[in-house]
Amino acid sequence: RLSAQSAADLLYGIGTSWSTLSLISPTIWEGYVYPYACEAVRVGREHKKPVCYMSGNLGMQLLPRLLEAGVDAVSPCERPPLGDWDIKAMRKAAGKKLCIVGNVDPINTLLFAGPTQIREEVRGIFADANAEGTGLIVATSDQVCRDTPDENLAALKRAVDECNGLGA
16 A cells, blocks of 8 residues: 655656566556556545656557546656657647656757757647646656757757747
8 A cells, every 4th residue: 555655746656667568568557557556646636646657658558547547647758759659649638637748859859959950849749738838848758868968958948938938
């Protein structure tokens, strides 16, 4: 039985690398991870804490079950080519009930592309998520590559600020 005795603002321990569909089958996920996710959501509700499911790169087919479990967020929602999460389909299925976290490709975009491509990717993410002030946290998947240029990180921040109406 789970417990939430800390002052944390968020329960963020469901899932993670051990539960990604790149490592286990959907049948194993259903039998072992899904009950844990449901219990984590129950504890989160009991303590008035949102619950984020740590998805790994593959897991789009789990979305209906994650919504049934009642998770508040999914992270990181790695889009192709690194993962299989489809932001438009997620938003259509979940509406604004689900916060979508992650989505900027840390390798092909942040490490190897430039500011123009970063801006285009971020704008596309906002458009796909129909992000009108809620339900989206733009970030990399779960890391930033060691050699990512500082100017690309600055370009990511500028692009997110632009999409949020915070800058030009």
